Amino acid sequence: MSTMTKRRYSYVFLLPAAIIxxxxxxxxxxxxxxxxxxxxxxxxxxxxxxxNYITFFSETALSIGFxxxxxxxxxxxxxxxxxxxxxGTLLTSSIIFxxxxxxxxxxxxxxxxxAVGITFSTMMHPSQGLINISLAALGLNGPDWLGNVKxxxxxxxxxxxxxxxxxxxxxxxxxxxxxxxxYYEALKIDGGNAYDGFRHITIPLSRPAMNxxxxxxxxxxxxTFDLIWAMTKGGPGFTTDLIASIIYKQYQAGFYGxxxxxxxxxxxxVSLLAFPLYRFLTRSEVDQ
Amino acid sequence: xxxxxxRFVTGFFAVLLTTVVFWVPFYFxxxxxxxxxxxxxxMTMALPTTFEIFNNYKEVLTTADNMLIRAFYNSTLxxxxxxxILIFVSAMAGxxxxxxxxxxxxxxxNFLVLAGLMIPPAIVPTIWVLDSIGLFKTLAxxxxxxxxxxxPFSAILYKAxxxxxxxxxxxxxxxxxxxGVRLFFSIIFPLLKPVTSTIIILQAINIFNDFVNPLYxxxxxNNATVQLTLYNxxxxxxxxxxxxxxxxxxxxxxxxxxxxxFNKKIVAxxxxxxxxx
Numbered sequence: 414m415s416t417m418t419k420r421r422y423s424y425v426f427l428l429p430a431a432i433i434x435x436x437x438x439x440x441x442x443x444x445x446x447x448x449x450x451x452x453x454x455x456x457x458x459x460x461x462x463x464x465n466y467i468t469f470f471s472e473t474a475l476s477i478g479f480x481x482x483x484x485x486x487x488x489x490x491x492x493x494x495x496x497x498x499x500x501g502t503l504l505t506s507s508i509i510f511x512x513x514x515x516x517x518x519x520x521x522x523x524x525x526x527x528a529v530g531i532t533f534s535t536m537m538h539p540s541q542g543l544i545n546i547s548l549a550a551l552g553l554n555g556p557d558w559l560g561n562v563k564x565x566x567x568x569x570x571x572x573x574x575x576x577x578x579x580x581x582x583x584x585x586x587x588x589x590x591x592x593x594x595x596y597y598e599a600l601k602i603d604g605g606n607a608y609d610g611f612r613h614i615t616i617p618l619s620r621p622a623m624n625x626x627x628x629x630x631x632x633x634x635x636x637t638f639d640l641i642w643a644m645t646k647g648g649p650g651f652t653t654d655l656i657a658s659i660i661y662k663q664y665q666a667g668f669y670g671x672x673x674x675x676x677x678x679x680x681x682x683v684s685l686l687a688f689p690l691y692r693f694l695t696r697s698e699v700d701q
Numbered sequence: 702x703x704x705x706x707x708r709f710v711t712g713f714f715a716v717l718l719t720t721v722v723f724w725v726p727f728y729f730x731x732x733x734x735x736x737x738x739x740x741x742x743x744m745t746m747a748l749p750t751t752f753e754i755f756n757n758y759k760e761v762l763t764t765a766d767n768m769l770i771r772a773f774y775n776s777t778l779x780x781x782x783x784x785x786i787l788i789f790v791s792a793m794a795g796x797x798x799x800x801x802x803x804x805x806x807x808x809x810x811n812f813l814v815l816a817g818l819m820i821p822p823a824i825v826p827t828i829w830v831l832d833s834i835g836l837f838k839t840l841a842x843x844x845x846x847x848x849x850x851x852x853p854f855s856a857i858l859y860k861a862x863x864x865x866x867x868x869x870x871x872x873x874x875x876x877x878x879x880x881g882v883r884l885f886f887s888i889i890f891p892l893l894k895p896v897t898s899t900i901i902i903l904q905a906i907n908i909f910n911d912f913v914n915p916l917y918x919x920x921x922x923n924n925a926t927v928q929l930t931l932y933n934x935x936x937x938x939x940x941x942x943x944x945x946x947x948x949x950x951x952x953x954x955x956x957x958x959x960x961x962x963f964n965k966k967i968v969a970x971x972x973x974x975x976x977x978x
Contacts (some may be wrong), residue, residue, distance in 0.1 A: 421871070421881045422800040427810070431788035437849035438817060441830050445823035455829055474835065508705075509712035514963060517719045523956040523967070525910045527931050528949040532730050535942065541744050543729060546717055575722070581973055587972040636821045641914045660824060662915070669825045676823045687819050 442680070449674040458670070465674035475675075478656040481566055482682075485655060486634030488570045493581040493630040494623060496574065501585025501622075502615055515586070519579035526576065530643025533572045534559060559645055560654040569644050569653060573637065581626045588622025589615060624694040632687050635679070656682070706960065735759075741943035760931055761947040765937070769948065771923070772930040773938035777928065779840065779915075780908045782848040782964025783817050791900070792893055796885055800871070817853035824917055831918060839915035843919040847908050855900050858973060862896040863889075902963045908954050928954045 431436040449465055453459035469475045495693035504515055521529065529614050536543040537558035545555030605613070638657035641647065647654035647662065653660075655678045725746075732950040733741045734757060735871030752872040762769050798814075801807055823953045828837060828847065866889065890897075919926065925933070931948050938945040960967065 416819070418801065418804075421875065421884070422797050423881055424801075424806070426793040426797040426799060426881075426885065430794040430856065433790060433845055433849050434813075434817070435850050436830065436834075437827065437846050438852075440824060441826035442820065444826040444829070448826055448829070453825070455825075455832065483794075487729075487858075503711070503715065506711075506862065508708050508715060510716050511712075514712075514715055514719060515941040515958075515968075519725065519968065520957075520960060521965075523906050523960055525928055525931065525949075525956075526954055527912050527928050529936055531931070531945065532726055532949065535744060536726065536729065538744065541874050543725070543744065543746065546745075582971050583968050620837070632819050649805060657821070661916075664825060673825045675825065676821065676825070680823070683819055683821065685711050 426546070430519060435589070443672050445676050445680070448670060449677045451670045453673070454667075455669060461670070465671045466678070468528075468589025468603040468671060469678060475659055477651050478654050478659045478675075479678075479682075481653060482635055482637075482655045482657075485570055485573075485637060486631050487574045487671070488567065489577070489637075490630040492570070492574045493578055494626050496578050497585045497626055498580065498619070498623065500582040500696055502611060504582065505586055505589045515583070518582055519597050519630050521576045522579040524576065526639040527643045529572065529576050530640050531576075534644045537568060553699060560649055562649055563577045565645055565649060566653045569641055572644065573634070573640055576640075577630065581630065584622050584626050584629075585619060588619040588625075592618045625695060628687065628691055631690065632683060634688070635683050706754075728951050730946045732945055735941050737744055738941050738943055741946070742940065744942065757947045758951070760945050761934075761944045763814050764944070768925060769927070769930055772925040772927045775840070775925060776909055776927045779844060779847065780905050782840070782844045783851070783908050784905055785854055786844065786848045787851055787904060788897060788900060790848065791855035792859050792890060793885065794852070794856045794896065795863055796889055798856065798870075799860045799863035800927070814853045817850070818857075822850060828918065838919060838921050838924060842920075842922075843869070843915060846914055846918050847911065850914065851904050851907065853903060858896055858900055858970065859893065861973065862893060866892055872959055896970075898963075899966050899973075902959055903970045906959060909955055 414613060448458065450460060450462055452461050452464075475643060480616050500518060504511055504518075508514075537545075539545060539557035539560060541557070542555075542558070544558065549553040556564055561566050592614065596618070597610050600610050600614060637655055641653055641658050642661070645653045647658045650670040656675055660672050660679070663669075673700065729746060730829075730914050732746065733744065735754050736757075737751060737753045740749055747885060789967065798807065798810060804949075807839075831837040831842045831846075836845070870888060870892075874888055879888070888955055910928060911926075912932065915924075915926040915929050919929075931952055934948050938948075
C-alpha cells in the first residue's frame with residue numbers, strides 16, 4: 414500500500430475506537446485467562462492454577478450449566494431456524510395482511526427481555542396462569558411450566574423463541590426475496606407444485622440466510638442470561654442454570670476467580686463451537 | 702380452491718394464529734395494568750370493573766422516591782451519550798477499515814472486530830479494569846462499556862456501507878487539496894447518513910433494553926436504569942401485578958415509538974448486519 418494511502422486513510426481514525434475497544438473489551442478478555450487461575454478479591458489474588466476449573470467441572474451445581482446451555486442453544490436455534498424458514502416462506506408468498514403479519518412477528522424482538530420474561534412467568538403460573546386456564550377450558554391439564562424440573566428449561570426456551578423468531582424470519586425473508594423468480598416459473602412449467610418449490614428451490618437457495626440464522630441463534634443461545642434470570646433464576650434447583658447465570662451467582666457470592674473461570678469456559682465453548690460451525694457452514698455454502 | 706380464496710384463507714389463519722400467540726400477551730399486560738390490585742391478582746383477561754389507569758401509573762412512577770423517573774432519566778442519558786460516542790468512533794473506524802482493506806493490518810483488525818460479535822465479555826476482569834481507572838459504578842464507565850460492546854456491529858455496518866461509496870469521491874477531494882480529516886468530516890460522514898440513522902435506531906433500542914451490563918457495571922440505588930428498576934420491582938411488587946405490568950407498559954413505549962416510525966430501517970439494519978456478521 415502506498416504511503417499516500419497511509420497518510421490519507423490514517424489509522425489515527427481508528428484510534429478512538431481502538432482505545433475504547435481495547436480497554437473495555439479486549440484487555441479484560443485477555444486478563445480473564447490469568448484471573449481465572451486465582452483466588453481473587455479484586456484487590457488481592459493468590460495464584461491457584463487450575464483449581465477453579467476443577468471445581469467448575471466437579472461440582473454438579475456448576476457443571477450442570479454445560480448440559481443446560483447446550484440444550485438451550487440447540488433447542489432455541491433449531492426452532493428459530495424451522496419457524497423462521499416456514500414464516501419467511503409464508504410471508505414472501507402472496508397472502509393477504511403480509512406487512513401486518515411481518516410487523517407483529519418482528520415487534521417482540523424490540524421488547525425488553527426482562528419485561529417479556531416477567532410477562533410469561535405470570536402466564537405460565539401452574540394454577541392461575543393464563544396458559545393453563547386456557548388449556549383447562551379446552552379440557553386439558555397444563556403442566557407446571559416453570560416448576561417441573563423436566564420441562565422448565567424448555568419452557569424458557571419457548572419464550573426465547575417467541576421473542577427471537579422475528580429476527581430469524583426477517584433474515585429468511587431477505588434471503589428468499591433474493592431468489593430469482595425465474596426458478597419458480599421454470600418449476601411451474603415442468604409441472605412442480607408449491608411443495609417442490611419449497612423443497613428444491615427455497616430451502617437450498619436460502620442457505621446463506623439459514624447459515625446466518627444458525628450462527629446468530631446458536632451464539633445467542635450459548636450466551637443467554639437475562640431471560641433465564643427474569644423467569645427462573647436457574648431454578649427449580651439448578652435445572653435451568655446456564656453458564657452465564659452461574660457466572661452471575663458466583664460473582665454475587667464473591668467467588669471472583671471462579672466466576673472468571675466460568676467466563677473463560679464460556680469463551681472457549683463459544684469459540685470451539687461457533688468458529689468451526691461458522692467455517693463449516695460457509696464452506697458448504699461455496700460447495701453447493 | 703381458487704388462488705384468491707386460498708390467499709385469503711391462509712392470510713386469515715395466519716392473522717388468527719398471530720393474534721393468539723402475540724396479541725394475547727400484549728393485551729394481557731396492558732389490561733391488567735389498568736386494574737386494581739385485587740382484580741390484577743386474579744390474572745385474567747377480563748376487563749377491569751374500575752379503570753385505575755391514572756392511579757396505577759402515577760404510583761409506579763412515584764414509588765420508592767420517584768425511582769422509575771430517575772431510571773428513565775439515567776437510561777435516556779446513557780443511551781444518548783453512548784450513541785453519540787458510538788457513531789463517532791465506529792464511523793471513523795469503518796471508514797479506515799474499508800479504505801485500507803487488503804492492507805497488512807486489515808485481516809487482524811477484521812478478526813478482532815468480528816470476535817467481538819461472538820465472544821461474551823469477561824465480567825469480573827472488566828469490573829477490575831473499571832475499578833482501577835475509577836470508572837466502576839459511574840455513568841462514564843457504563844457508557845464506555847456500551848460503546849465497546851456495540852462497536853463491532855456498528856463498525857461492520859459502516860464498513861459495508863463504505864464499500865458502496867466510490868473511491869473517486871476521495872480522489873477528487875484530494876485533488877482539490879482536501880486532507881484525510883476534512884474528507885471524512887465534510888464529505889464522507891454526511892454520505893453515511895442512511896446507515897448512521899439505522900445504527901442510531903437499532904443500537905438505541907439495544908442499549909435502552911440492556912439489562913446485563915448495567916446489572917454488573919452500574920450497580921447502586923441511585924444508578925438504576927429502567928431495566929434494573931423493572932427487575933427490582935419484580936420483588937417489590939410481588940402482590941401488585943397491576944403496578945408491575947404498568948411498569949412493563951411504560952418501558953415498552955420507547956421501542957414501540959421507534960418501531961412505528963422506523964420499522965423499515967430497523968428491519969433493514971438487522972438483516973444487513975446479520976448477513977455481514
